[in-house]
Amino acid sequence: MTWTFTDNVDVFLDAAGASLAARPAENTLILTVAETLRQRGPHAYGDAAPLLGWWRGADGEVAGTLVRTPPYPPMLGSVAPEAVGPLAAALPLTRISADRAAAEVLAATWPGHRVDEEQRLHRLATLVPPSPAPSGRPRAAVAADRELLLSWHHAFADEIGQSGTHVERLVEDRTASGGLTLWEDGGVPVAMAAVSPRLAGMVRVVTVYTPPENRGRGYAAAVTAEISRAAREAGAREVLLFTDLANPTSNGVYRRIGFRPVSDRLVVSAAEG
Numbered sequence: 001m002t003w004t005f006t007d008n009v010d011v012f013l014d015a016a017g018a019s020l021a022a023r024p025a026e027n028t029l030i031l032t033v034a035e036t037l038r039q040r041g042p043h044a045y046g047d048a049a050p051l052l053g054w055w056r057g058a059d060g061e062v063a064g065t066l067v068r069t070p071p072y073p074p075m076l077g078s079v080a081p082e083a084v085g086p087l088a089a090a091l092p093l094t095r096i097s098a099d100r101a102a103a104e105v106l107a108a109t110w111p112g113h114r115v116d117e118e119q120r121l122h123r124l125a126t127l128v129p130p131s132p133a134p135s136g137r138p139r140a141a142v143a144a145d146r147e148l149l150l151s152w153h154h155a156f157a158d159e160i161g162q163s164g165t166h167v168e169r170l171v172e173d174r175t176a177s178g179g180l181t182l183w184e185d186g187g188v189p190v191a192m193a194a195v196s197p198r199l200a201g202m203v204r205v206v207t208v209y210t211p212p213e214n215r216g217r218g219y220a221a222a223v224t225a226e227i228s229r230a231a232r233e234a235g236a237r238e239v240l241l242f243t244d245l246a247n248p249t250s251n252g253v254y255r256r257i258g259f260r261p262v263s264d265r266l267v268v269s270a271a272e273g
Helices: 009-022 028-040 081-090 100-107 143-160 167-177 219-233 248-256
Strands: 002-006 051-056 062-068 095-099 114-124 137-140 180-185 188-195 202-209 238-244 259-269
Touching: 002 009, 002 081, 009 028, 009 051, 009 062, 028 062, 028 202, 051 081, 062 081, 081 100, 095 100, 100 259, 114 248, 137 219, 143 167, 143 188, 143 202, 167 180, 180 219, 188 219, 202 219, 219 238, 219 248, 238 248, 238 259, 248 259
Parallel strands: 202 238
Antiparallel strands: 002 051, 051 062, 095 259, 114 238, 114 259, 137 180, 180 188, 188 202
């Protein structure tokens, strides 16, 4: 029973890919990060080399995964409880993104730790389109929308406190793949939603944004419902999204259109100094 680490995503996927695909909801973040590294190379997220790890139990099966892509915190996928302690012994950690149970086990070894983020993973059950529906209609984003999409992606990144470093690439990839949907009202775009590429039958709604002047009119729910419907029609078995537990409004919006809680995820840091 041991953790094994590599900086080679192909080696990682050869060892852990089947385990990840067997539980796509619980491993949604690991799957999408690994696929980005596979497509874009080891520096897709920054200058430092990634670190990828997997843990095998007594039966020899993979029962835990980790990816670290600096400057982002190390991220745990689905992991057996007995793998958490050995991870702390094998890899010096001062910050982690993990499901609540694993994060709390690791944080217990960090006196004075803090919780930086608290999110909830949701799975789409029965889709319930907003009723009454807002005025307007959906349409796929196209190359001519590029400047608007860049502006909205940067605004979204600012609001959630993330870097906008890779926004241009995201917009280009999502537009080319059909992964960006706009909601228009009176012929004017008023909101957008994006979905990740399908992996192991899973997609994740990754960006939902309505400019402040357009909020409170139901556009976010409508565009999320539309992009989720389209993903299912295209073959996705799982449609997922994360919400910030500190934002009850967005949690309520997604619950009303059919998303149901799966698990909570925390980003936890050791005390500085």
